[in-house]
Amino acid sequence: MVDLLRNQPEKAFGTRSDQSRWGRFFELAQSVLEGHRISPAEARQILFTEESELPELVAAAHKIRWHFFRDTVQLNVLINAKSGLCGEDCAYCSQSRVSTAAIARYELVDEEVLLAGAGLACERRAQTYCIVLSGLRPARRDLENLARVIPKIRARFPLRICVSTGLLGLAEAKILKEAGVCRVNHNLNTSRRFYPQICSTHRYEERLATLEAVRQAGLELCSGGIIGMGEEPEDIVDFALTLAQFQPEAVPINFLIPIPGTPLGHRSLLCPRFCLKVLCLFRFAIPACELRIAAGRELHLRSLQPVGLWIANSIFVGDYLTTKGQPPEDDFRMIEDLGLEPEFDVVAGARSAGLSGET
Numbered sequence: 001m002v003d004l005l006r007n008q009p010e011k012a013f014g015t016r017s018d019q020s021r022w023g024r025f026f027e028l029a030q031s032v033l034e035g036h037r038i039s040p041a042e043a044r045q046i047l048f049t050e051e052s053e054l055p056e057l058v059a060a061a062h063k064i065r066w067h068f069f070r071d072t073v074q075l076n077v078l079i080n081a082k083s084g085l086c087g088e089d090c091a092y093c094s095q096s097r098v099s100t101a102a103i104a105r106y107e108l109v110d111e112e113v114l115l116a117g118a119g120l121a122c123e124r125r126a127q128t129y130c131i132v133l134s135g136l137r138p139a140r141r142d143l144e145n146l147a148r149v150i151p152k153i154r155a156r157f158p159l160r161i162c163v164s165t166g167l168l169g170l171a172e173a174k175i176l177k178e179a180g181v182c183r184v185n186h187n188l189n190t191s192r193r194f195y196p197q198i199c200s201t202h203r204y205e206e207r208l209a210t211l212e213a214v215r216q217a218g219l220e221l222c223s224g225g226i227i228g229m230g231e232e233p234e235d236i237v238d239f240a241l242t243l244a245q246f247q248p249e250a251v252p253i254n255f256l257i258p259i260p261g262t263p264l265g266h267r268s269l270l271c272p273r274f275c276l277k278v279l280c281l282f283r284f285a286i287p288a289c290e291l292r293i294a295a296g297r298e299l300h301l302r303s304l305q306p307v308g309l310w311i312a313n314s315i316f317v318g319d320y321l322t323t324k325g326q327p328p329e330d331d332f333r334m335i336e337d338l339g340l341e342p343e344f345d346v347v348a349g350a351r352s353a354g355l356s357g358e359t
């Protein structure tokens, strides 16, 4: 396995010669829990962990996960509330103007469909209902419709609402905040260096500005990205450390689903152990975040999905935007086998016991 740090002057957090094999990742985890922000050198060391040391790395990442989340797992349900019809050229996306993928294309769904999706989210014991609209930025009428429907969803269902509506300015973010949106998703997707290779119709800076606007509006931030688009490992390091500057409340890590008809439809699958290292990197970089194994977990992690949940603490249950997820029953079985408990149940249990809980 390549070690980028070998023969480089920048020193990582330890070497085999000065620390025991089973100590250095735990020491790093402890320092992260005490407020240390990992350096680029430490990020590289995590991403290039030797295969024989992966169990230790996972265990150390689990130490951080356990500190913040114990045995809970956050479940999320997605609704593709507006599909296709997008003028952008994001290479990974089946809804782009350059995609020939056979997907449904429709404008913002009606109120009844949004409410039905919220009901399904509750049935699936989700804590967060993620409403996703295609397009570079929200149309004014879509924003107004969301602002009208979201209070109705919140009045009926004990769900956190997260919306993904593309680029936002401060005024638009404030409209969502006043409507009762808790969290806004806007993914950075990859590094600044690599971004022009996956999209030519908007700039990385616009994405960063949206993250700023979400924060300024007082909203929680959900921001992650996609691994496996042809980026270099150094891009993953840059991406993780850029995202760490924002310390998002939620970080969805997608592993590219190569959808036929998209420019990245030919990409090959990732090694599942590499996917675990990527998850560990984000756990160390943004320790307190709800780290979500998002789209592509079934395809790339395969039989190692449960190990992923020792690092991450969140998944989507059900389908993704235009691709299928595994049956929810399989997710529930995995969660039960791991001894984890959906956060929705924990909060509901606290409520029924008369304890204070998030509303």
Ligand code: SF4
Binding pocket: 086, 087, 088, 089, 090, 093, 094, 095, 096, 097, 133, 134, 135, 136, 166
């Ligand atoms: S990711 Fe969003 S902006 Fe990019 S093509 Fe897909 S729908 Fe459009």
